[in-house]
Amino acid sequence: MDCPTCHKSLESESLHGQTVDRCVTCNGLWLDHSELGPVVRNTRPSQAPAKPIACVDGIACPRCNESLAAFNYAHDSGVFISKCDSCGGVWLETGQLELIAQYRSGSPAIQRLGNAMADEMLAANKLQFARRLLRSRLLSGIVAIGYLLFIVLATGSLQSVLSLLLGLMLPMVCIWFPDAMGNLKGISLGFARPMITETTPGDFVAIGGWLLLLCPAAMALMVRT
Ligand SMILES: [Zn+2]
Ligand SMILES: [Zn+2]
Structure with missing residues (x-):
């Protein structure tokens, strides 16, 4: 096949898994019907x-010699x-393929906005997971x-189990109902040292619950008292 504009022989090359034909002189690109997509x-x-x-007006199809028509992609x-x-093939002047890709992705500004939104959603998802x-x-x-x-296994004592249950109550309530706990004001829970004296966001309440729960020393203290 020859280039429809400069009539030099087109050279086959692989582009995104398709065998396409390019003119090395004008860098134009011939794509068969199935290759464009x-x-x-x-x-x-x-x-x-x-x-x-x-x-370019008035050029002929390199495959079937029919005249090519201008087509708004x-x-x-x-x-x-x-x-x-x-035959359904298309001839692309150099740069037109990138213009089509740009049209498909929107303007660079919209694309940047889209990328920023995608990043933000990803970050929000991570936060949600946490x-x-x-x-x-x-x-x-x-x-x-x-x-x-x-x-139970270490002591077998009902007294120890009961005091541990009591000790577990505060951290468990903090983790299970962090928002309700965060909204409590000026209440002392009596059996536990921490006093909730001002509104605390639920997340901090839950973090506090976990710190207490994951501190075996605190739990051991509960069992002994
Ligand atoms: Zn050419
Ligand atoms: Zn044709």
Whole structure:
């Protein structure tokens, strides 16, 4: 096949898994009907502002010699490429492929906004995961049952188990109901040293609960008293 504009022989090359034909002189690109989609989908948009690149009038299809018609890619992209109505192949002037990719991805500004939004959502998801972990009833329940089993096996004393249960109450309530606990004001829970004297955001309450729960020394203290 020859280049429709400079009539030099086109050279086959592999582009995004497709065997396409390129003119080494003008850098134009011939894509058969089935090749346009995969190539466009895998082309990174150019970050430079789009300058229209016109197709050349009156050129013939390198495959079937029919004359190529100007075709507005996706009907409203403003990127006019040359298309053969007979075989469905397209001829892209150099730079037009990047313009099509840019049209598909929106303007560089919109793309940056999209990327920023995606990053933000990812960060929010991570935060959400951390908060769920922080307030996990299952996880804290397993830790509490672990303590109880340990005390039962180690001491076998009902007194110790009861005092541990009492000791576990504060951290467990903090983890299970952090928001309700955070909104308590000026209440002393009596059996425990920490006094909740001002509104605390639920997350901090849950963190406090975990610190207490994961401190075996604190738990040992509960059992002894
Ligand atoms: Zn050429
Ligand atoms: Zn053709």
